[in-house]
Amino acid sequence: MTKIVEKHSLIKRCTHWMNVALLCLMIWSGILIYWANDIYIVIPNEFARALNINQRLAEGMAWHFFIMWGFVLNGLVYLAYLVCSGDWRFSNYNKIQKIAYTAVIIMAIWAVLSGLAIYKPVTLGWLTKILGGYEAARFQHFLMMCGFVIFIPIHVIQVLRAGWNNFRSMVAGYEIEK
C-alpha cells in the first residue's frame, strides 16, 4: 500500500529554486568583487584566468547590487512563509537536517546584514559598528559565502543519497511513502 504525502508547498518550492539561482549569481558576482582584493584566500592568477573571474570588479558590483534585491525579497517571502505556516519547526526532518537548515537560514540573514554593513558603512554606521567594524564585516560576509559554498555540495550529496523520491518532493511537492 503506497501513500501520497504532500511534503513541500508550492511557495516553498518556488522560493527554494529561485534561491538556487539567486544565491549562485550572488556568489559568482561576489567572487568577481573579491578578486580585486583577495586577502583572505589568495586566488592564483592562472586559476582566475581559467575561470574568467579576473578584472571584472565593476561588472561584479553591478550584478551584486542588482541580484541583491531578488535575494532579499525572495528570502523575506520564504521567512514570512516559514513563520506563518509553522514550517520552521521542520517537523519531518532529522536532528542533523534541522541544525543544517536552521544554520543556513541564520547564515543568509548574517550575509545580508554584513553585506549591508560593508555596502553602507557610513549611512548604516551603527550596523557596521555592531558587527565589529568595516573590515570585520567584510570578513564575516566572506565567511558566510564560504559557508554557502560548503553547504551546497553537502546538501546536494544528501539529496542524491536520499534519492529520486526526495528530489521530486522539492520539484513536484509530493513524496510516495511505502
Add this chain to the structure above:
Amino acid sequence: MKLKNRLIISLACFTLFFTLVIVAVNLIKSGEKIERSPVILRKTLMFNERLWSKLFPPKNLSLERPSPPKGKLPRVNGRIGLETAPDVANYKIIVESPDKKITLPLSAIYATAKIGYSTEFRCIEGWSEDMQFAGARFSDFLDFYKLGRKSDGTYYNYVGLETPDRKYYVSIDMASMLHPQTLLAYEMNHSELRALNGAPLRLAIPIKYGYKSLKRVGKIIFSDTRPPDYWVEYGYDWYAGL
C-alpha cells in the same frame, strides 16, 4: 495518472525556469550598455542611488578612527593624472561654472579654518586604511569665495573635479560635497601631502569610495548637468556613496 501529469508539469517548469535564468543573464551581458554597464544593471545602480540618497541624505559622519602616527605613509593606489611632478610654485586652481571662470592661487585654500579628522579610507577594490586628512572644508571654501551657487541663490547640482592634465576626473552630487567631512586637503597623516597622494591639493571625501577623492585638484566645475567621471566610464557606479 493525475500524479504523473503533476510531475511532468513540475519538471517542465523547473527546467524552463533555469533555462530562462541562463538566457536572461546572457541577454543582459550581451545587450546594450550605458557607460560599459548593461542597461538594466546601470539602471538598478541609479535606482539604488535615488533610494539611498532620498532615504538617507548624506549627513552621517564617517566614524572617527584612531589617528595614524605622524609620517606614516598612506597607501598609494592609482597614478592617473599624476605621471609628471606637480608644478607647486605656479600652482593654480581653476574654478568654472556656466556663468564665470576664475583662477585662484594655491594660497587661496588657506583662507578658511583648517579642519582635520581621522577616519577609514575605503577603496572600491575592498581594502581600507585609517587615514588622517586636514585642509579646507569644501563648504567653507564655497562660502568664503561665494562659489557653487546660481544667481537665484541655490546650489548647482554637481561638482566636477579634474587633475591639471585632465587625465583623471570625477563628478559628485552637491549634497555630498557639502558634507562636513568633505575637504580640499593639503595634509595627510599629519604631514604635508606627498606627490603620489595628490600634492599640493586633493579632495578628501570619506563618505564615498576612494576613487572619488581626486588627487591633485586642478579644476573645480559647478554644473547642473553631470560632469564626466573617469571610473564610471569603465562601468563603475557613479554615486559610490557609503
